Amino acid sequence: MSDGPTKTPPSPWVRRFLPALPPGGQVLDLAAGGGRHTRYLLDKGFRVVALDREIGALPPPGAFLEVIAADLEDGAPWPLGKRQFNGIVVTNYLHRPLFPALLAALAPDGVLIYETFQRGNERYGKPSNPDFLLEPGELLRLAEGAGLTVLGYFSGYAAAPKPALVQCVAARKKA
Template sequence: MVPYLRFVSASSEWVVRCAPLIRGGGRVLDVACGTGRHTRFLIQAGFQVEAVDRDVSTLSILSGAVIRQADLEGEAWPYSAGEFDGIVVTNYLHRPLFCRLFEALAAGGVLIYETFSEGNEWLGRPRNPDYLLKSGELLDLIKGQLEVNAYEELCVFENNRAVVQRVCAIKTKK
């Protein structure tokens, strides 16, 4: 895992820690990629990356990735079953997408997910309970779908303080 350490400052520590579980050189989807911080990290780590967000205007200078503009909450899901060896989602929660994420993973594919949890409303945004996981909810969403490799529910002190839940899970079924 040593080669990944130089990217820690730009990327979530969770993504950096879990990314080596994704098949080397595999296809990875960065969901709700924002400015592309994880897209850049994943490209530099040797993955084939597709970045998707409803606003991709800041990604035009990003080379080495397929960029897709899509409103994942208001449009049809644009991906096929078993298409990705890894899916990364950070700081984004739209509960109806979970079944699509599970389906888009190939057998042996890795889901790396990290987002805000209850308690975060005391530290900053988001504060809306619709965008905050309830305690243990991320595990409940994954139960029976993927095999959990690692899970954390904690307050992090990376860029800003936040209360988060994180999971790294593997699709063992076809």
């Protein structure tokens, strides 16, 4: 997934819930694409691990940025081992087999900020494959089923950056 080296602003959902993360904490930007959230997180003073299959559009690694190239869908083991993060940001990406690893990678008191497409999005374009579309209430059930405290949830039409049907959750792992 790639945003390219883009000027696309960070997701309003990510911006809204970023203050729930501890200042200066370590955040995983999963399926980081072109790095719009990686850059935003760095600008806000977080230490970031940006993970994607294609890393060419991401900023270069540095003191506050670790870049990891990994194909999350090839059946290989979770590339982050037992590492845990104060926050995990996922946008426009869905691979259900990763849910257990994501939840395990969230540190106690950590916040998951997740936004992606849901069923019905096929009328607006891609993705249209049901494998890449959430079922109604799926992210909410995932968070609640994992014992996370839901900070916010949205399911419905989003006009920007392009019309889509999305589902979003922000949830904190109990300490």
